Amino acid sequence: MLTNDTQELVFQSVRKTATAIEAEKPDLHDVLTSFVGLFEAFETIEAQSAPWDMSGLEMDKNQFVQGKSLLEMLPLTDFASRVPQVSEVMFPVLAKSFSTLGPVVDIMQDKEFVASEDGLYASMCHVLEGDEQALEATAREKGVTPYGFAFVLAQLVAPLLRSQSKALAAHFDLSGWTQGYCPVCGSMPSVAYLAGEGGKRWLHCSTCGHDWRFRRQICPACGDNAAKGLEYFYVDDRLHERAYVCHTCKKYLLTIDIREMAAKPNMNIAPIGLIPLDIKAQQEGYEPLTALPWNSFE
Template identity: 25%
Template sequence: MGQIEAVKKMWQRTLEKNKQYKPVMKVHVELVEMLEMHTPSHLPQLSFTETELAGKLGQGIPFLEGKEKEIDLTSAAPLFVALTKWSGLGKAKSAFKSTVKHLSEQDIRDLLRGWLKGDEAQVTHFASRHQLPIDVLHIVLRYSLLPTLQQYGQQLFDSGLFDEEFWMKPYCPVCGDRQGLAEFRGDERFRHFRCLSCAADWKYWRIGCPYCDNRNHEQLSSWFIQEETGHYQLDVCERCHGYVKGINKIERSSLPFLIFDDFITMSLDLFAQEKGYHPYGTTQQLIQ
């Protein structure tokens, strides 16, 4: 069974339990179809010697940091264009569709490259010049690069040089982004953090705040939430008022189901924010 068909079957089972998710299903399935259509068939290997890569990881430097100019954007640029027509953009869709008509492929590549480099001024200027909501632009850029960065990340994990027991950091070993959610697999003493920018998977302490490095169990709490769609967990920190949303999994979610997990747990984001806790990011504002 293909990934898209598996996603649709998952949504059918979800809707049998709660039909309120139907608008979310449309947005998610449409997104997965776009991502699959623009997944690179092949990407060139980044130039690293084993010594260089081992040294970089040993210093806690993400795999792609400093290699932004080498990243192949052949698939990411057309995906950016496709995403400007995505129903998940809500009210912002017309502004994105209008903007892309005036952009060359080089304009789009420059913007994507700026996002990769963390050039916030460039991205903010682009949003202001084209009157685009900056938060939605961030999501479009992230999804535009997601299939490409996932494949580059696989180069790291295939190298055999990544030691997940050594990394144990609050940011992604591939692209440097913060975690988007955590997966709890069995009785492990770790959480598996998942990156929503490149789909990477790495271990982090089960008890500990990834935002302020708080390890004081008296200032850390876990809320266990059971809903029709699954068993979830919110880990909250009273020092910085950050939170991490988590989901119980038997095994690692593939990319389409990682996004599904993010979408299906939007209620956890709302709940945590209503209680005064702050997220790293959420897709909730896209679905209106």
């Protein structure tokens, strides 16, 4: 849930931010093109989907302020009826944006697999449950690589998580949260941004896209409280783009200072524009808070 500090912010569309990044960093064209289509597809599904039913859902505020995320207390609302719509939108986008996944998508979009109760829906549930053994078994049965199978499934689950995340954040009081992981789904942030008077720090969830406030001098990964604040570095005199590093856990978090920007970047695609910082941070011996498809270089 965003407070008044951020309600006035109007973030750009995914494509507009990607275009601005590419104008300054043309070498990122290919990776930007792939993920623009992906994030736009997420937004398409959200816009076309019926509202989630929040009736009857209750959260334990005491457990919440102690660090238990909403989706640890409240399971994702049953989404079986939404699987055909999600797969219809996502399969063509995945095949086009990630050409190496074409054979995997061809097999997974088999009508019988999509419609079967123990097919696509069950596999998406395995992703949410973190059941790697079940995923690997199904991948072998379908004759596809476990990595490709899991990646495609994660992209099918993502728009559902993102849309319900917004519904949950609007429905519940999320004040009192002090953790460096997402109050809605429990994932780590993909990027942070500084906004408002004094440069308040907001973290952007790598999984569901929720934004939450977090103190600037604390490492989101290990909770280390640096007396003088976390150290950071930047590249090519781009001071507004920074990698904050923690000497305790050796993790880093990419951060954009948006206070003086005329147009606020879309935070889903913005981290891709910071790949040069990912490279530098990892060369210096630090690891990202969250391993993402575009910041894993091995």
